[in-house]
Amino acid sequence: MTIERPIPDVPPVGLAALDRRSRDIFRRIVDGYLATGEPLGSRNLSRLLSVSLSPASVRNVMADLEALGLIYAPHVSAGRLPTELGLRFFVDAMLEIGDLSPDDRSAIERQISGANHPRSMEEILTDASGLLSGLSRGAGVVVASKQDPSIKHIEFVPLEPGRALAVLVGGDGSVENRLVALPAGLPSSALIEASNFLNARMRGRTLAEARSAVEEALAAAESEIDVLSARVVEAGLASWAGGGGEQPRQLIVRGQANLLEDLKALEDLERVRLLLDDLESKKDVIELLGRAESADGVRIFIGSENKLFSLSGSSMIAAPFRDGEKKIVGVLGVIGPTRLNYARIVPMVDYTARVVGRLIGQG
Structure with missing residues (x-):
């Protein structure tokens, strides 16, 4: 399993900068935070360590860790919590990841x-x-x-002068509607012609698969479809495809x-x-x-x-x-x-x- 980590603004502290005792105390502070969200103080830490260390000695180590930016005190006289830099250092250098059962x-x-x-x-x-x-x-x-479902049916429904609703029905039953601006003086027959033109070429294909085929057909379809109907087709394609933007x-x-x-x-x-x-x-x-x-x-x-x-x-x-x-x-x-x-x-x-x-x- 690979873990990739973004590079933080502040470079992480090298593991070599911490001796074994410092690493142990730092790990205990992080483990306590991850388990309970509570800060750990020097007295409790001294009881948890595998080696005997007085609370005063623990406080000295905590001061060094704080100077490195790895831990901080949330309140006066409180224990210590890891900083974001400390968590990043822990995740990058000390986190032990097992496998799922x-x-x-x-x-x-x-x-x-x-x-x-x-x-x-x-x-x-x-x-x-x-x-x-x-x-x-x-x-x-x-x-x-x-997902880009296959197309089952396409239709242009007139709403008012200058606008129509472009309806695309997917093979999975999904329905998408888009408002389309219409050329001035467009007869209703042009909407029917545009719908028939698209249905003949797009049914059963995804929009991505069909778009280039329709555009090629438009370029060679002067005798099959009139100019106004072609403009309706182009407006519908641009609307459904999001104007050529990202998926x-x-x-x-x-x-x-x-x-x-x-x-x-x-x-x-x-x-x-x-x-x-x-x-x-x-x-x-x-x-x-x-x-x-x-x-x-x-x-x-x-x-x-x-x-x-x-x-x-x-x-x-x-x-x-x-x-x-x-x-x-x-x-x-x-x-x-x-x-x-x-x-x-x-x-x-x-x-x-x-x-x-x-x-x-x-x-």
Whole structure:
């Protein structure tokens, strides 16, 4: 399993800068934070260490770790918590990631695979998002390119002078409507002619497959279709194709309510409120997940390393998934507080991405 990590603004501290005692104390502070969210003080730390060390000696080590920017004191006379830089250092240099148990693998396979009947890509992705949410107690997120179904029927419906409704019915039963501007003085017969022209050339094909064929046919169809009808066809193509822009993306988020659990203070509630606001900003979430598409494996984003979570102080663990042709078609992951259980969630996200990719490849 490969883990790719974004480069933080501040270079991580080298592991060589910490001796064994410092690493042990730092790990205990991080482990305590990931488990409970609470700071650890020198007295409790001295009891947890494998070697005998006085609270005063522990405080000296903590002062060194604080000077390195790895830990901080949330309150006066409080224990210490890891900083975002400290968490990044821990994830990059000290995190020990195991493998999923056979039971965990079976549970993921069973929930995503569902019954033994063919399932749509959206059903698979929705189940994957819900699964990750349930297993992580965070928000499960998936972003993928919207499928381009085959076309069953096309029709232009006049609305008022200068406008018509372009209706595209997909082979999967989906219906898309677009408003189309019409040339001045267009007779109703031109709409019928344009619909017949498109239906003869696009039925059974996806929009991507049919667009170039229709454009070529238009160029050579002077005797088959008049100029005004051709302009209607071109307007419909431009409308359905989004004006030649990027392929539309769908975002699936499950488990936002999980983020409201285990709140310990008012600042936690404010952090979660900001995170929920972030998740409502679909464009930003899609952009962030898109950054993980270039990764060969799991990618971990922590706190202000990305602008989306700069206020809420959240983390995301994400991995791309591929279709049967090994082409990356989407990204899935988990969003939650920075004290996510990284060691458990990283292999979970990685395996879920592989299962989703296999199921999509079979479709």
